[in-house]
Amino acid sequence: MAVTNQLGIDPDKYKWGFHDPEKYVYKSRKGLDREIVEMISSMKDEPEWMRAYRLHSLEHFQQRPLPTWGANLAQIDFNDIYYYLKPTEKKQRSWDEVPENIKNTFEKLGIPEAERKFLAGAGAQYESESVYHNLKEEWEKLGVIFLDTDSALREHPDIVREYFGTVVPPEDNKLASLNSAVWSGGSFVYVPEGVHVDIPLQAYFRINAQNMGQFERTLIICEPGSYVHYVEGCTAPIYTTDSLHSAVVEIIVKEGARCRYTTIQNWSTNTYNLVTKRAVAYRDATMEWVDGNLGSKLTMKYPSVFMVEPGAKAEILSVAFAGRGQHQDPGGKVIHAAPHTQSVVVSKSIAKDGGRAGYRGLVKIYPGAKGSKSAVRCDALILDDRSRSDTYPTMEIDEQDVSITHEATVSKVSDEQLFYLMSRGIKGDEAMNMIVRGFVEPIVKELPLEYAVELNRLIALEMEGSVG
Amino acid sequence: MSEQIGQMARAGELTRDAVLALSARHAEPAWMRAFRLAAWEAFERLPWPAASDEEWRRTDPGVFRLEGARPGGEASGGALPADLQRAAAAWEAPAGLLVQRNSLTVRASLDGDLARRGIVFTDLHTALREHPDLLRQHFMTACVKPEETKFRALHAALWTGGAVLYIPEGVEVTRPLVSLTWIDADGLDIFPHTLVIAGRGSTATLITAAVSPPGELPVFSDSVAEVMLADGAQVRLVTLQEWGRNVVEVGIIRSILARDTTLRSLLVGLGGRVVKTNVESVLDGSGATSEMLGLVFGDDRQHFDLHTVQEHRAMHTLSDLLYKNAVKDRARSIFSGLIRVHYGAQKTNAFQANRNLILSEGAKADSIPNLEIMANDLRCTHGSATSRLNEEHLFYLMSRGLTREQAMQMVVEGFFAELLDRVPLEHLRSRLQREIEQKMVA
Amino acid sequence: MADLEIRDLTVQVEEKVILKGANLTLNKGEVHALMGPNGSGKSTLANVLMGNPTYQVVKGEVLYKGQDLLAMSPDERARRGLFIAFQYPVSIPGVTMSSFLRTAVSARRGFDKELMPVGEFQKLLKQKLDELRIEPAIVSRYVNEGFSGGEKKRLEILQMAMLEPEIAIMDETDSGLDIDSVKVVADGVNRMLAQAKGNLGILLITHYSRILHFIKPSYVHVMFDGRFVVSGGPDLAEELEQSGYEGIKAQFEVIAAEVQAEGAVRRAGKVFWVAH
Known part of the structure; x- marks a missing residue:
């Protein structure tokens, strides 16, 4: 029997709860002020505009109140966090050169193996800095860029400056200002016109240290007619104090291009995961968010698509699983700002052992976005009488010529379904498992096989001991 | 202030x-x-x-x-x-x-x-x-x-x-x-x-x-x-x-x-001109049933903000809500509804539906159907749909000799009929039909 | 020791008593037909035997190979060789028929930690699909979701063939099927009976005697209002076809009026179960 710590987390159950001894090239003091921000900028040897950008963002962060809607963020002590931890001097292109202890971590997470097997490129971030980024040569030859964002700022300053902060301005929300002030690492992806990267790029984010704040910044630019599928995964050890992960992701999908962004979020259940993700889709472009949230203490994340030119499409698929002590508040926003734009949102949430899961979303149709269509479907499964499901969709429709639908259901696992499976010899917990897997199947089937298997495995892990 | x-x-x-x-x-x-x-x-x-x-x-x-x-x-x-x-x-x-x-x-x-x-x-x-x-x-x-x-x-x-x-x-x-x-x-x-x-x-x-x-x-x-x-x-x-x-x-x-x-x-x-109304049902005893119907028709620059709550505090309770809002000219309707099922209110049925019909360029309809569910043995659904007048329906009626205005009026009446069919008060029904008619002409 | 022995089984659903003291003994190698008008309690009996939690046993017992069946969970009953072909199979969104079948067959065959090897499973599946003339594509669809009535029934029989039960309850498997489909299902069942070589017993619940032209029962029982009222040989089914339930009911009422004590009364080759 595992020892359960004071957070009520069974360390045996969360497979990625291990941590390495802390060995850092640089560790900032706790807390956030002008000095810390300037230190981050100078250690990165950044151009002046970025330094100014960070300081402007910090001011905004300090002035802006915490959001009062949604979950309670008052417990986060922004002064008790390490804002910058540099694990190694250099980012590597070969796993062999990555320091042994860090490499071991990623070996345990299976990243190098996945890269060899089925990825076009892989990145790995450890604390504040990317320690590894590599793109297979064939894609590099086609002009695809896959770097950590710090390197991109050095190597492709013009592209970064052109797009950085244009989709998510630093004033957007308090957590976005925070990220804009102290961002470090993240991925930069640039796909030239007409290039289809037909196997995924993956980045893996790992928090190791206690009281760590990770603030990666990702920027993806899809030139006209291109395609890319970017996948991110994340884990952290379990400590008795909380960690903060607050990323900003900006995506530009130009005419006729398509971008798919898949997240399998499995932070430890003491991580606050407060992320701003947004894409702009131009004429006939398609943006797809596939968002799986299993870990974290609290996740507030509403991936958005601004459809700004005719024919743009958005798809948001969201799976959330909240177990004991977890609050999953994911969702999505689709903004129809041009005629003949279309969006589909499918959300599946599961709450168990007193967890709270749900959907919070916005469908906004601007005047003139004629012929736009939006369909939102939210299904929730509550597995016991202590758990909770919330659905907060908002539809703001300022145009006549539209078709907007929203449907939601909340249910439990039906006794009839359980009985049917059990009448065929399947044990109660496995039957429950099958039904829950079936519930999320419409979204899981959208994932590449390897991730589908991973997600199903994580759900099975969460489901352990469901039937007493 | x-x-x-x-x-x-x-x-x-x-x-x-x-x-x-x-x-x-x-x-x-x-x-x-x-x-x-x-x-x-x-x-x-x-x-x-x-x-x-x-x-x-x-x-x-x-x-x-x-x-x-x-x-x-x-x-x-x-x-x-x-x-x-x-x-x-x-x-x-x-x-x-x-x-x-x-x-x-x-x-x-x-x-x-x-x-x-x-x-x-x-x-x-x-x-x-x-x-x-x-x-x-x-x-x-x-x-x-x-x-x-x-x-x-x-x-x-x-x-x-x-x-x-x-x-x-x-x-x-x-x-x-x-x-x-x-x-x-x-x-x-x-x-x-x-x-x-x-x-x-x-x-x-x-x-x-x-x-x-x-x-x-x-x-x-x-x-x-x-x-x-x-x-x-x-x-x-x-x-x-x-x-x-x-x-x-x-x-x-x-x-x-x-x-x-x-x-x-x-x-x-x-x-x-501006109307903000909360309609709340608190289902406090088991076996309680609340049917909540709403009919809103805004024209000109009318503004209707409707907030409904279906609050289930006891087991074996049923609430069934249907709000239909039509907006014309530059009118605006807001439907924000909440179903809240409290811990222990098992065997609850809670339904919420909002249908909006936008009749003119410049009219607006917001829909915010929220759920807060803290029980698992229940049936709970909500749905919202917003659309314009269906041109095919209009065409069909016009092909039978109705003017566009008559056809529109008929479709709007049809939109509300589902509600009025559930209220067996004949006088009220004919009165509302007249008023809807007047609004269509205005 | 009988393979399945039902004694004085009384069952209620949401405080309404549906089954009012049922008795039946069934052995492997036998086919029992259970007939009765709608609402007489046939499906209740089937569901209770499989352990559907909606039904509460108020009184009585069921022994399966001498052991207390009612104490077992539904999955345990299935693993021990009991099977039910449901009248209304539920759909389970997102779960494919093939993964469901593989899990179920593995459970029945005692694979504990791992599933039955894919190759072996596929071979078995293909064989049974062929025998029952079922389109293989159907197993990649979700369990019963969007299936026609006939497809659902045939997939129930496929599951029966895959799980190789010792006692199978078929709950109105013939209802809603056209005559060709009834014949396919019956052929499948007869093949299973032949292959089992006396190791399969069937309780065939049906409203009409049509399927009994294809699957020959050794015994026929009739239920009214939650009780077994008449038992007999295959002739009883034919008699029912002639005179309908009303005819049998009239006979029973005459006898029940004559006989004061409770118990079995043998008349005209049939056993009437009189209860007062």
């Missing part, structure tokens, strides 16, 4: 003294005077709603300014206007009829047999004299309370007129009771109150109609309806809002349902 308070003070009407004067004019007992004063203090203490409050994000609270305030209850003098006489006569043989003009009762009738069986159907002032205990027990004590919001506190301090319906245990009233509120004094502030107390196993239908002829100066209405159903009671409540375009209203209709009760409610929103 302090600016508004300043304006009120300048008007010289909305003061503690005005509250005292109002109470004295009606020769109220000490407890009611104290109740009003306590509410006044709550009003002064409570903050004004701010545009940043979630509930007020879509309706500017500044609209409900209290300039030139004149709490009503004054005689207008002279004979009843013909329009009002017609409005009062429109209801065929009601079991009881209560007509108030500018918060003053001008007609009150109740079937003699029902009166003998203990039914009370009168204005609040009369009830306060004749049935003080009833009011002391139920008036803004358990259902809606003054401290909830600034407007409810103001209502509690300044209520006038109002209607009380008390149905004793086991009494069944088959014909509807009608309460008509008529405003034809410009620049009035009115605080209409409806109090329904349905005893165990009783049955009744109450129609409240709020009507005013077109006026010039703004009228502010701050209304509260409290509906309490004791075990086994069955109540149908129709709230008909046909204010003139000079009226702005903020109001709440809250019902509390005990065991095995059935409430069938219909809210009709046709009039007013």
